Amino acid sequence: MYTENQSVIFLILLDYWASPFGMRARIALREKGVKFECREENLRDKSPLLLQMNPVHKKIPVLIHNGKPVCESMNVVQYIDEVWSGKNSILPSDPYQRAQARFWIDFIDTKVYEPADKIWSTTGEVQETAKKDFIEALKILEAELGDKPYFGGDNFGFVDIAMTGYYSWFEPFEKCANFSIESECPTLMASAKRCLQRESVVNSIPNPDELFALALKLMKEYGV
Amino acid sequence: MYTENQSVIFLILLDYWASPFGMRARIALREKGVKFECREENLRDKSPLLLQMNPVHKKIPVLIHNGKPVCESMNVVQYIDEVWSGKNSILPSDPYQRAQARFWIDFIDTKVYEPADKIWSTTGEVQETAKKDFIEALKILEAELGDKPYFGGDNFGFVDIAMTGYYSWFEPFEKCANFSIESECPTLMASAKRCLQRESVVNSIPNPDELFALALKLMKEYGV
Numbered sequence: 507m508y509t510e511n512q513s514v515i516f517l518i519l520l521d522y523w524a525s526p527f528g529m530r531a532r533i534a535l536r537e538k539g540v541k542f543e544c545r546e547e548n549l550r551d552k553s554p555l556l557l558q559m560n561p562v563h564k565k566i567p568v569l570i571h572n573g574k575p576v577c578e579s580m581n582v583v584q585y586i587d588e589v590w591s592g593k594n595s596i597l598p599s600d601p602y603q604r605a606q607a608r609f610w611i612d613f614i615d616t617k618v619y620e621p622a623d624k625i626w627s628t629t630g631e632v633q634e635t636a637k638k639d640f641i642e643a644l645k646i647l648e649a650e651l652g653d654k655p656y657f658g659g660d661n662f663g664f665v666d667i668a669m670t671g672y673y674s675w676f677e678p679f680e681k682c683a684n685f686s687i688e689s690e691c692p693t694l695m696a697s698a699k700r701c702l703q704r705e706s707v708v709n710s711i712p713n714p715d716e717l718f719a720l721a722l723k724l725m726k727e728y729g730v
Numbered sequence: 731m732y733t734e735n736q737s738v739i740f741l742i743l744l745d746y747w748a749s750p751f752g753m754r755a756r757i758a759l760r761e762k763g764v765k766f767e768c769r770e771e772n773l774r775d776k777s778p779l780l781l782q783m784n785p786v787h788k789k790i791p792v793l794i795h796n797g798k799p800v801c802e803s804m805n806v807v808q809y810i811d812e813v814w815s816g817k818n819s820i821l822p823s824d825p826y827q828r829a830q831a832r833f834w835i836d837f838i839d840t841k842v843y844e845p846a847d848k849i850w851s852t853t854g855e856v857q858e859t860a861k862k863d864f865i866e867a868l869k870i871l872e873a874e875l876g877d878k879p880y881f882g883g884d885n886f887g888f889v890d891i892a893m894t895g896y897y898s899w900f901e902p903f904e905k906c907a908n909f910s911i912e913s914e915c916p917t918l919m920a921s922a923k924r925c926l927q928r929e930s931v932v933n934s935i936p937n938p939d940e941l942f943a944l945a946l947k948l949m950k951e952y953g954v
Contacts, residue, residue, distance in 0.1 A: 562837060562870060576829045578836055588825035601812035605800045612802055613786060646786060 517542040520556050520568040522549055524720050526671025527579035529711050531567040533667050534583040536706035538590040542569075580611050583667055597664050607664040610650060610657065614668050617643040622672060626682040626721045629730055637683055641690045648694040655700060666701050670711070673698040677714035678721050741766040744780050744792040746773055748944050750895025751803035753935050755791040757891050758807040760930035762814040766793075804835050807891055821888050831888040834874060834881065838892050841867040846896060850906040850945045853954055861907055865914045872918040879924060890925050894935070897922040901938035902945050 519535065521528040521544050535542050547556055547566050559568045559575035569576045569585065576585045587596040597604050621643065624636035647669070651657055657665035676687050676698065688695040701707055743759065745752040745768050759766050771780055771790050783792045783799035793800045793809065800809045811820040821828050845867065848860035871893070875881055881889035900911050900922065912919040925931055 571826075574826060576826070577833055581829050581832045581836070584832065585825055585829040588828065601809055602795075602798060602800070604812065605805055605809040608805045608808065609801055612805070 516572065518570040519544045520547055520553070520559065520566050520570070521545065522547050522566050523712055524717055525566060526675055527565075528567045529671040529674060530579040530667050531569060531582045531586070532710035533670060533706050534586045534596060536709055537594045537596065537662070537667075538586060539593060540586070540590055579671075580615070580664075580668060583664065587664075595661070595663075596658075596667065598658070607657075610647070610665045611668050613643070613646070614665070614672075617646070618669075618672060622675070622679070625679045626725060627728060627730060633683055637685050640679075641685075641687070644687065644691045644694055648691045651694060651697055653693075654697075656697060662701060662704060666697075669698070670701045670707055673702055674711040674714070675717060678718040681718050682721050682725070740796065742794040743768045744771055744777070744783065744790050744794070745769065746771050746790050747936055748941055749790060750899060751789075752791045753895040753898060754803040754891050755793060755806045755810070756934035757894055757928075757930050758810040758820060759793075760933055761818045761820065761886070761891075762810060763817060764810070764814055803895075804839070804888075804892060807888065811888075819885070819887075820882075820891065822882070831881075834871070834889045835892050837867070837870070838889070838896075841870070842893075842896060846899070846903070849903045850949060851952060851954060857907055861909050864903075865909075865911070868911065868915045868918055872915045875918060875921055877917075878921075880921060886925060886928060890921075893922070894925045894931055897926055898935040898938070899941060902942040905942050906945050906949070 517535075517540065519528075519531055519542050521532065523546060532544070545553075545555075547553055549566070552564060555570075556566065556568060557564055559570055560566075560577045563577060565577070567577075567579055567582055569582045571585075571589070576582050583596060597607060618640065621636040621638075621640035624632060625640060628636060647657075654660075656662050657669070676695075680687060702711070741759075741764065743752075743755055743766050745756065747770060756768065769777075769779075771777055773790070776788060779794075780790065780792060781788055783794055784790075784801045787801060789801070791801075791803055791806055793806045795809075795813070800806050807820060821831060842864065845860040845862075845864035848856060849864060852860060871881075878884075880886050881893070900919075904911055926935070
């Protein structure tokens, strides 16, 4: 449980190494250069602290700042951007650009999330539909990206952070489901590679081989 | 289609009278005292303007500000709050309070939305489950409300606006599915009544009898 003693630790991230949502929080904290303690959760035996800090959804990531929890990955990213506003702005300052960024976050968290989850956890027709829907969503995002280096224009921004969690899974997805994202969405992939090379990202995402090994292990457990 | 001529109109809301999501945008604009033109959409024969302004989701509400669209209801509300920031703040200024408000918006748009949609459009066991899930979500919100007059504390805020669209549907829901929200969630209902009496709200929501009549008509069409 969270006790007085623990509250001397300024910033704790309840996390899981392979989660694209956990990665978003990690990347945002590192973009800001903020020191934090990352606590790895066992998602099959969640800690009392996680259950206490996110009683509604019981999900990672949770950012505990001075003892108070912030839940839901893009909400965490936005909170980080508002609290440490001095360095590397994540959201643009213009209200219209902010609204556009938030629109695309909603899009990613429904239209990319839903098929992505099925790509490695299903087979046959369900998997084929998931691949089709996934590529369709990525093509819409690619059109939005246009010829900008990042969704955030010249800067790695809010939408880029949301996508980078998924970018880290692209290679494992391709191997699990035998398809090529790059041949379908070359422009998006060029931006993805740019994002994956950032220092904040390199330090926040696992090796694709480790993610693929995890996917294989889970597929076996689920009998896929 | 959207032409140069139309762009002289400053602010257009593409809307549908009975939509709890459209209501959110209307209420936010009236809280700010901003003049706008409300254009009623036929959701079975959407206007070329709606399809042009929200090509991804093709849904109302869309706020067109100086010719540029903002889509998704709570994104519209947040945009309104940021552009017309001088009057009646909708989001709190403290980053932690903002994060909490955004957390509850996500909760409402999944855990309230999903069962709410089934309360009037299904029967039997599916409807019973929807009622149970709906009340369960409302009880979680009621616990969050506590003894505050509004979710926004002393002020009608972001979460209140999100909920008020649903509050307008509470009476029709109760009639459609033969249950009492007030007996399950008396404290939430007291706050709901407070919200429904606000000038911005009275001018933005239809009569419950009209909503009930619409629900009956749709139930008949869907063969419920």
